[in-house]
Amino acid sequence: MRRxxxxxxxxxxxxxxxxxxxxxxxxQDALPPHGYRLDVARDxxxxxxxxxxxxxxxxxxxxxxxxxxxxxxxxxxxxxxxLRHIPIIALTALxxxxxxxxxxxxxxxxxxxxxxxxxxxxxxxxxxxxxx
Ligand code: MN
Numbered sequence: 696m697r698r699x700x701x702x703x704x705x706x707x708x709x710x711x712x713x714x715x716x717x718x719x720x721x722x723q724d725a726l727p728p729h730g731y732r733l734d735v736a737r738d739x740x741x742x743x744x745x746x747x748x749x750x751x752x753x754x755x756x757x758x759x760x761x762x763x764x765x766x767x768x769x770x771x772x773x774x775x776x777x778l779r780h781i782p783i784i785a786l787t788a789l790x791x792x793x794x795x796x797x798x799x800x801x802x803x804x805x806x807x808x809x810x811x812x813x814x815x816x817x818x819x820x821x822x823x824x825x826x827x
Contacts, residue, residue, distance in 0.1 A: 707752040707824055708732045712742040712768065713786075714760050718809075722755070725813050731820070739763030743771060746778055753823055755816075758787040758798065766801045773802030782823035786811060 709731050713719045719735045726733045734749070736742040738760050746754070754772070758765035765785060772778045785803035787794060788810075798806045805819050 706730050706732045708734065708749065709753050709755060709820070710734050710736060710742065710745055710749070710751040711755045711757075712736045712739070712760065712765065713755070713757045714738060715757075718757070729817055739765070739768040739771075742768055746772065746781070750778075751781065753820060754781055754783045755820075756783055756785050756803065758785055758794075766797060769798070769801040769803055784816075784819055784823065 706727075707730075709726065711719060711722055711733055713722075713735060714737050723733055723735065734745065734751070736745050739762055742754075742756075745751075756765045756769060760768070765787070769783055769785065772781065772783065779802075782805075783803045784805040784807060785798040786807050786809055787798070788808070790808050795806045804823055807815065807819065
């Protein structure tokens with residue numbers, strides 16, 4: 696898990712939960728120039744530990760993860776009074792019928808199918824942060 700200093704202020708902190716290094720690297724390059732800090736968790740357990748400690752402004756959640764699925768992580772977050780308000784954007788490569796509904800029913804605020812254009816992602820992130 697890569698962390699920024701918690702005393703570092705200003706740019707909104709985003710947690711990306713993503714098991715594929717290449718996907719994570721793409722966003723680690725792409726988001727900071729647009730004014731966001733990005734940390735990466737590789738699986739659900741790492742993500743939960745991170746969220747209790749760091750309280751990110753928003754979560755980008757891959758759904759296909761080793762161990763606990765993204766859906767399960769979303770359900771856990773939504774069941775936790777301390778974490779339930781954090782916006783979640785679900786990302787999935789595996790688009791099955793009902794996928795979108797499952798993500799939204801679990802508590803995701805937005806559902807995007809991969810590959811996601813950077814433009815679209817930035818737009819959705821900004822909209823969720825304004826909503827808070
Ligand atoms: Mn994955």
